Amino acid sequence: MTATLPTLLDQPLLRPTGVGDLRLPNRVVMAPLTRARADNPGLVPTTLHAAYYGQRASAGLIVTEGTWVSERAIGFVNVPGVYSEAQVAGWRRVTDVVHALGGRIVQQLWHTGAASHPDHLGGELPAGPSAIDPRTQTFTPGGFKETLTPRAMTAGDIEATVEEFRTAAANARRAGFDGVEIGALGAFLFAQFLNPRLNHRDDAYGGDRAGRRKLLLDVVDAVTAEWEGRRVGVRLSPYLAATEHFVVEELLGDFDELVTALNDRPLAYLHLRGPDPAGSGESPASEPFARYRKRFERPLIANNGFDRNSANALVDAGCADAVSFATHFVANPDLVGRFALGRELAAGDPATYYQGGARGYADYPAAG
Numbered sequence: 001m002t003a004t005l006p007t008l009l010d011q012p013l014l015r016p017t018g019v020g021d022l023r024l025p026n027r028v029v030m031a032p033l034t035r036a037r038a039d040n041p042g043l044v045p046t047t048l049h050a051a052y053y054g055q056r057a058s059a060g061l062i063v064t065e066g067t068w069v070s071e072r073a074i075g076f077v078n079v080p081g082v083y084s085e086a087q088v089a090g091w092r093r094v095t096d097v098v099h100a101l102g103g104r105i106v107q108q109l110w111h112t113g114a115a116s117h118p119d120h121l122g123g124e125l126p127a128g129p130s131a132i133d134p135r136t137q138t139f140t141p142g143g144f145k146e147t148l149t150p151r152a153m154t155a156g157d158i159e160a161t162v163e164e165f166r167t168a169a170a171n172a173r174r175a176g177f178d179g180v181e182i183g184a185l186g187a188f189l190f191a192q193f194l195n196p197r198l199n200h201r202d203d204a205y206g207g208d209r210a211g212r213r214k215l216l217l218d219v220v221d222a223v224t225a226e227w228e229g230r231r232v233g234v235r236l237s238p239y240l241a242a243t244e245h246f247v248v249e250e251l252l253g254d255f256d257e258l259v260t261a262l263n264d265r266p267l268a269y270l271h272l273r274g275p276d277p278a279g280s281g282e283s284p285a286s287e288p289f290a291r292y293r294k295r296f297e298r299p300l301i302a303n304n305g306f307d308r309n310s311a312n313a314l315v316d317a318g319c320a321d322a323v324s325f326a327t328h329f330v331a332n333p334d335l336v337g338r339f340a341l342g343r344e345l346a347a348g349d350p351a352t353y354y355q356g357g358a359r360g361y362a363d364y365p366a367a368g
């Protein structure tokens with residue numbers, strides 16, 4: 001059945017909402033998408049980044065691709081950073097374009113920890129919670145490579161990492177962002193600390209659940225102190241079983257406690273990547289979002305496998321305030337307009353996700 005115009009305009013996704021101190025004109029969020037287009041020695045975002053994000057400015061909120069907080073956070077090729085003055089200037093071009101087009105944009109802060117490789121780090125070993133190989137892969141200049149056994153972070157490394165996040169958050173502010181999102185998902189630094197199989201520390205940053213979440217909470221405290229009001233979000237993926245070291249069932253209790261602890265902080269939102277939908281064409285289940293909604297009283301942004309109908313249903317059921325879309329935003333820069341008008345969605349080409357250049361990046365047209 002074809003949806004009529006009043007039905008389309010009445011979509012829960014198109015209702016305005018508040019996220020922290022930001023007013024969003026709609027609830028369609030652009031999820032973070034690493035696109036590996038900073039192919040210059042300084043890992044500086046270019047005018048191509050400004051064009052790409054500007055094309056997507058009708059999103060209720062844009063979350064940038066994961067962005068390095070420091071050189072030692074690096075673990076993927078051609079991903080931009082936010083630790084140098086040239087990078088801050090590059091990002092200022094991006095935020096200026098998005099704001100001129102009426103959008104809002106927050107910066108995702110990323111650190112890969114043990115999921116890096118000496119090829120990214122001038123030949124040095126990556127550091128993680130303990131000297132245990134996370135057994136995942138990292139995209140190096142020489143292609144995908146297996147991770148190695150890292151060295152365990154010292155107390156000094158941990159202190160320096162918290163400061164790097166603090167400085168990156170201050171840099172994002174100088175670059176004109178509307179806020180920052182702490183990327184605590186996947187197989188990366190915070191997820192490594194949260195995981196008892198990878199975190200065998202016996203100091204304050206390990207030992208039990210409270211110890212394993214301390215690094216993330218220290219970073220949340222440092223980053224929220226850099227931003228007045230509620231401009232900081234956290235992204236978690238409690239269900240992401242990326243490798244055998246990230247088996248999830250035993251971790252869900254830890255995540256319940258973590259989310260309760262996050263609720264006590266002055267955060268703007270929680271961005272939750274839910275479980276992978278059961279099968280192709282299946283809608284994502286609402287229970288995982290309902291689980292964390294009970295524990296987090298401020299806005300919840302849901303993600304993973306949503307389309308227009310399933311996202312509208314989730315917001316309508318009150319299980320999330322907004323829904324983020326990653327792959328749909330690759331080939332549909334005007335995703336909000338397509339939802340509003342009930343238009344077909346274009347499909348992106350995964351071969352161009354990380355290949356560099358404008359093709360498959362900034363050359364997808366708006367519909368009609």
Ligand SMILES: Cc1cc2nc3c(=O)[nH]c(=O)nc-3n(C[C@H](O)[C@H](O)[C@H](O)COP(=O)(O)O)c2cc1C
Binds near residue numbers: 031306
């Ligand atoms: C090419 C690509 C790059 C991604 N980069 C990031 C990233 O930098 N940070 C992040 O938190 N998630 C990243 N993700 C995960 C997405 O944000 C999202 O969680 C996932 O694609 C599921 O959402 P979707 O079904 O709307 O695509 C990436 C996903 C893809 C496909």
